[in-house]
Amino acid sequence: MALDQQTEMSRAETDALLARHETGVLSLAQGDEPYAIPISYGYDAEAQTFYLRLVSTPESEKRQFLSSSPAVRLVVSEETEPEYRSVVAKGTLKEVSTDEMTVERIEQFGDAKRPLFEIWGESKTDLRIQLYELDADDVSGRFIELDPSEYA
């Protein structure tokens, strides 16, 4: 399949894509061991900051990877033929304690899609729910418009 043109998205287009979606893939590493998970997020376009709730159980390996403020990438993508668009945000994930709570943070996390707690099959009181902010150092988007003649 031929790739006609790959174009960098503008800041407005990038923010619009992030606003259309609420889920993406968060990736990080510890040494040479990678870790990637689907997450739901809220996004403050003005500050280029993402708000995430990450859920884990006592046995979860997630805690091991998130134990110190890790460098991460968050990928959000969409495909609307003949276009494919993706955004990659890079930054450091910072845990937010409830001791640091503010009205603004309550509002921002309120806009973030809640995790699918049903996946764990346990009550919320048995899960560990941690709040994180990803203050992105870089948010870049690209889109590719494919040649429609390539589609059967």
Added chain:
Amino acid sequence: MSASEEDIVFTCPECGETMVVNPAMRDALVTNGCVVCGAAVAESAFEVSDAAQE
């Protein structure tokens, strides 16, 4: 938040998270839901306790 003479203590009825809040944060929680789990929050989730000490 530091303690004041009257603390507003929020306890989420679903996830059990507890935190001290001010009136503006209480209003934000009622409007937006529990900041930790996203559950809807009613006024009954808040308790004003007298934290003043002699």
